[in-house]
Amino acid sequence: MSLLRRALAPLLACLALALVATGCDGCTEAGRLRVSGDHPYVRCMTVDEPAAREWSVGDLQLSVSGRVLTINGLTLPLRMAAFVGPGPGSADPSASIAALPPLGAKLTWVLGELGDSEAHARRTLSALAAMPGLSLVLASGRDDFEVLGDAWEGLDDAARNHVIDLRPFHAVRVGGTVFALTSGGPEGRYARNRSSCGYNEDDLDDVADSLPDADDARRYVVSWATPTGGAAFDQQGADGGDPRLGAFMREEGVAGGIFAWPPHSAFMSTRVTTEGATMLDERAADPAAQVVVGRIAGPPVERRDGSRAPNGVAVLELREGGLALVSHTSSGRGE
Numbered sequence: 001m002s003l004l005r006r007a008l009a010p011l012l013a014c015l016a017l018a019l020v021a022t023g024c025d026g027c028t029e030a031g032r033l034r035v036s037g038d039h040p041y042v043r044c045m046t047v048d049e050p051a052a053r054e055w056s057v058g059d060l061q062l063s064v065s066g067r068v069l070t071i072n073g074l075t076l077p078l079r080m081a082a083f084v085g086p087g088p089g090s091a092d093p094s095a096s097i098a099a100l101p102p103l104g105a106k107l108t109w110v111l112g113e114l115g116d117s118e119a120h121a122r123r124t125l126s127a128l129a130a131m132p133g134l135s136l137v138l139a140s141g142r143d144d145f146e147v148l149g150d151a152w153e154g155l156d157d158a159a160r161n162h163v164i165d166l167r168p169f170h171a172v173r174v175g176g177t178v179f180a181l182t183s184g185g186p187e188g189r190y191a192r193n194r195s196s197c198g199y200n201e202d203d204l205d206d207v208a209d210s211l212p213d214a215d216d217a218r219r220y221v222v223s224w225a226t227p228t229g230g231a232a233f234d235q236q237g238a239d240g241g242d243p244r245l246g247a248f249m250r251e252e253g254v255a256g257g258i259f260a261w262p263p264h265s266a267f268m269s270t271r272v273t274t275e276g277a278t279m280l281d282e283r284a285a286d287p288a289a290q291v292v293v294g295r296i297a298g299p300p301v302e303r304r305d306g307s308r309a310p311n312g313v314a315v316l317e318l319r320e321g322g323l324a325l326v327s328h329t330s331s332g333r334g335e
């Protein structure tokens with residue numbers, strides 16, 4: 001038998017190497033959550049449901065129930081900061097993130113693109129952890145599931161109390177407002193690789209099931225992907241938004257939200273209704289406002305009017321009258 005084992009050892013070693021080279025989808029969490037097809041992706045929103053708990057961040061009280069994160073202690077008007085991470089090239093966003101506190105935001109949304117490598121993603125998260133206040137971090141279609149997992153593991157418990165991974169969550173509730181969430185690109189569209197985060201129609205159904213009654217809380221969406229219908233039109237008039245997300249918003253009575261991709265309307269606010277889309281002036285609050293944010297660092301993006309959006313942060317306010325884009329600052333000094 002020992003002779004047979006020795007004879008088979010080279011063959012078994014080759015088989016093991018072949019499995020490593022080709023991957024073993026069932027052997028990893030990413031593999032178990034992966035959807036194959038023309039545009040393979042990982043359903044990042046189907047990670048394990050977070051444990052129920054309660055904790056405080058400064059004057060804020062946070063709690064987790066199911067896949068809903070509730071934040072108490074915030075009042076209207078609520079000033080928020082929102083941006084996309086450095087994206088391709090993974091420029092260092094640390095200085096720009098460190099300059100956020102003077103903006104006066106009580107809540108910071110990060111719509112993914114933390115960095116293409118573990119080191120770059122961890123650098124972005126570490127910069128957020130060094131900043132006081134609450135940061136809510138989505139995954140984008142550019143973010144690799146395993147890279148994100150390793151980067152999040154690099155944060156200690158104290159940091160993860162105020163820099164929160166939103167992949168397990170379907171909604172964030174703030175008083176009488178609920179933000180429905182998606183993580184990743186729609187069914188692998190715009191995915192950087194087969195391990196990038198994405199969502200499908202089943203995930204949207206799960207989000208709908210997590211939302212409180214429409215009479216109980218007004219609704220917005222926060223998503224890296226933009227819905228069809230207005231904000232995602234490019235220079236040629238093509239709509240790069242997600243029709244499923246658009247249908248979800250119509251069915252759930254959601255008109256407005258915060259989005260990132262495609263970035264043709266970066267740092268602009270658009271009122272999108274069944275009658276069409278119209279640009280909103282800065283500071284104009286509207287329940288149907290769809291604000292597209294851009295990168296905090298890295299290469300600038302080209303808008304649909306041909307202009308280039310400088311890197312920076314969108315300063316938003318949630319008011320009784322709706323969502324407003326207050327300013328776009330590239331200096332971190334605010335107004």
